[in-house]
Amino acid sequence: MSQITKEEIRQPENLVYKKTELLTDNPLSYCPGCGHGTAHRVVMEVIDEMGIQEQTIGIAPVGCSVLAYEFMNVDMQQAAHGRAPALATAVKRLMPEKFVFTYQGDGDLAAIGTAETIHACNRGENIVIIFINNGIYGMTGGQMAPTTLPGMKSSTSPYGRDVALMGNPLKITELIAQLPGTLYVTRQAVHTPAAVRRAKRAVRKAFENQKLNKGLSFVEIVSNCNSGWKMTPNQSNEWMVENMFPFYPLGDIKVND
Amino acid sequence: MAKIKGDIVIDIEKCKGCSVCIPACPQDVIALSANVNSKGYHFAETVNDACTGCANCAIVCPDAVITVYRKKVE
Amino acid sequence: MRELKLMKGNEAFAEAAIRAGADGYFGYPITPQSEVMEYLMAEKPHERTGMVVLQAESEVAAINMVYGGASCGKRVLTSSSSPGISLKQEGISYIAGAELPCLILNVVRAGPGLGTIQPAQSDYFQATKGGGHGDYRMIVLAPSSVQEMADFASLGFDLAFKYRNPVMILSDGAIGQMMEKVELDEQITRLTEAEIIKNTPWATTGKTKDRERNIITSLDLDSAKMELHNIHLQEKYRQIEENETRFETIQCDDADYLIIAYGTSARISQKAVDLLRAQGIKVGLLRPITLFPFPSKPIAELANRVKGILTVEMSAGQMIEDVRLAVGCKVKAEHFGRMGGIIPSPTQVVEAMHQKIIGG
Structure with a gap:
């Protein structure tokens, strides 16, 4: 076998993976190792592969992904904290032929925006909600979130979440799956290649569902917050597997046809 | 017998050295450099020629800085 | 020729909004303005003109639906009464910050707090001095008749789009509830998507190949840029003062x-x-x-x-x-x-x- 040089391999015809053009060239504002970047890429790859950039309108939340519109190369609106599903409701109803999605964190979606989330889901708005659950308020410096695990430390639960004092973490995805307006509810992760591939299939299904006009598709992505959890990225992914997944088990929760 | 040879190109200026790609690589091709980029991050780099172009590293890279190539070598 | 009808102020406003080519109404019931959405629902504007009418889960959701719709260049509106307007102030601040056109009817009742359902004018401050956070202004129109409740729907939309700014119609429970004769304008055809793209090229209608993506936001973490944005807003408000005092x-x-x-x-x-x-x-x-x-x-x-x-x-x-x-x-x-x-x-x-x- 003859020796092959790197230059011979790095030819356009040999390309198997490169960043989608639906991600802008702006450097992501997320901490090193944060799952937000991977989740952004998964969503944008799906929109790219479906060829629906021109018909897509995204809604950015308040939180770490408040600047999502800097990275996602589609028309975007930046919502007030928790209100993204309300914006998306109007956009979809006023322009039913468009693809509309929200991208929200756990504080945005499951605390301040609980009403907007539940009612958009219950009305069966034909939108996609991407929900990043990392169990903490990352942007504001690591405070307790509605999804913070029992005993989990944060800057506002410095001795661990005491459920007797601070209440229970909210499994909002299971709650949403009960609502008649949701068509597809799933929980995914983006910490390993296999998880990313599964998450991408879920996001693809969610966007394909929008064509059916049969209800809302909700994709939770359990993610890490290594800065907030005060770990290295790989440690945080291991911690997530050991601690987050038992409480927030991965997989489809509701699949209707 | 045909053999698959791969290679990756890392945008080292955008790499944040998070290391998530390192355990994702089945061939142990990637490690953090001793050098840093202009932001001060120890960026990821390849340390051997065992890459098969499986793209696992790129798929988990949060900053989408890895481009993957794969060629069948006769 | 204008059509002559005997209507409540709230109903006249609702009918005039349909005729003004409104694309969407998002509201939440509150006395003394509930007739607006009741009238709209009964009229089935979706069948008449294609206008969307949706009862939201709260005033907060309703104004944010308006925010989303306005971001798409649509002629959207909401209505409420004082306590509900207090809830909407967050969204109004975002809409003003993002420079979006929309129409907000406030049929004022007495406060503070839950107050009472009877008419008052105690929302002058929250209408004219911001109400929500930050240095912003709404254009505020004050009808004193059922006729003006109708006329200000189309005038409000015109001003909102002329200046990319929220417009509030500051009415009160008496004007909203009283019946008077009103002359109604003829139906204006709703804009097509092509017309919206032409008239409001900033709107999020889907990124086409011939332009950069459109972003609707009120955020800029760079203080120097944020100050420039504020200066721009203030210049716009001075221009409104110059041109639109009535x-x-x-x-x-x-x-x-x-x-x-x-x-x-x-x-x-x-x-x-x-x-x-x-x-x-x-x-x-x-x-x-x-x-x-x-x-x-x-x-x-x-x-x-x-x-x-x-x-x-x-x-x-x-x-x-x-x-x-x-x-x-x-x-x-x-x-x-x-x-x-x-x-x-x-x-x-x-x-x-x-x-x-x-x-x-």
Whole structure:
């Protein structure tokens, strides 16, 4: 076998993976190792592969992904904290032929925006909600979130979440799956290649569902917050597997046809 | 017998050295450099020629800085 | 030819909104404005014009639906009453910050808190001074008749799109609930997507190959840029003050005394002017039609000619602050008002004029 040089391999015809053009060239504002970047890429790859950039309108939340519109190369609106599903409701109803999605964190979606989330889901708005659950308020410096695990430390639960004092973490995805307006509810992760591939299939299904006009598709992505959890990225992914997944088990929760 | 040879190109200026790609690589091709980029991050780099172009590293890279190539070598 | 009907103020507004080519209404029930959404739902505007009408889960959701719709270049509106408007203030601030056009009807009831469902004018501050956070202004139109409830729907949309700014129609429970004859404009055709893309190229209608992505946001973490954005907003508000100040003067030419009042108070004050003139006292009425921009210049000019000014408001005295800023120390300016949902009578206004201005 003859020796092959790197230059011979790095030819356009040999390309198997490169960043989608639906991600802008702006450097992501997320901490090193944060799952937000991977989740952004998964969503944008799906929109790219479906060829629906021109018909897509995204809604950015308040939180770490408040600047999502800097990275996602589609028309975007930046919502007030928790209100993204309300914006998306109007956009979809006023322009039913468009693809509309929200991208929200756990504080945005499951605390301040609980009403907007539940009612958009219950009305069966034909939108996609991407929900990043990392169990903490990352942007504001690591405070307790509605999804913070029992005993989990944060800057506002410095001795661990005491459920007797601070209440229970909210499994909002299971709650949403009960609502008649949701068509597809799933929980995914983006910490390993296999998880990313599964998450991408879920996001693809969610966007394909929008064509059916049969209800809302909700994709939770359990993610890490290594800065907030005060770990290295790989440690945080291991911690997530050991601690987050038992409480927030991965997989489809509701699949209707 | 045909053999698959791969290679990756890392945008080292955008790499944040998070290391998530390192355990994702089945061939142990990637490690953090001793050098840093202009932001001060120890960026990821390849340390051997065992890459098969499986793209696992790129798929988990949060900053989408890895481009993957794969060629069948006769 | 305009169609003549007998309608409630709230209904007239709703009908006029459909005819003004509105694309979407998002609301939440609250007395005394619930007839707006009830009328819209009964009229099935989706069948008439394709207009979307949706009952939201809260005032907060409704204004954010307006935010989403306005971001798409659509002609969208909401309506509420005082406590509900308080809830909407966050969204209004975002809409103003992101420079989006929309129409907000406030059929004011008495506060504070849950207050009462009876009419008041105690939302002048929250309408004209921001209400939500940050340095922003809404264009505020104050109807004093059912006819103006209808007319201001299309005027409101025109101003909102002209300046990419939220417009509030500051009505009150009396104007919203009363029935009067109203002449309605003919139906305006709703804009097509191509027309929206042409008229509002900033709108999020889907990123096509020939342009960069459109982003609707009120955020900029760079303080220098944020200051520039604020300076731009302030310049726009000065331009609105220059171009859009609207008011009506009644019997002001020979007036020795002036009443300033808007909305329901203006109607009562007009009767008070007649009663005072019957007593031989020459009184005129200035009725601000826009509360922002406020007609400061005409008030300042009249202050050079009259001996005293009485403002009449169904509040503890809110507009009086802007009147005094306009008048300076040139002439005495006093407030008369009733609160808590009480509408003053013309004779009470006459008495107040005697006590606070003429004899005071």
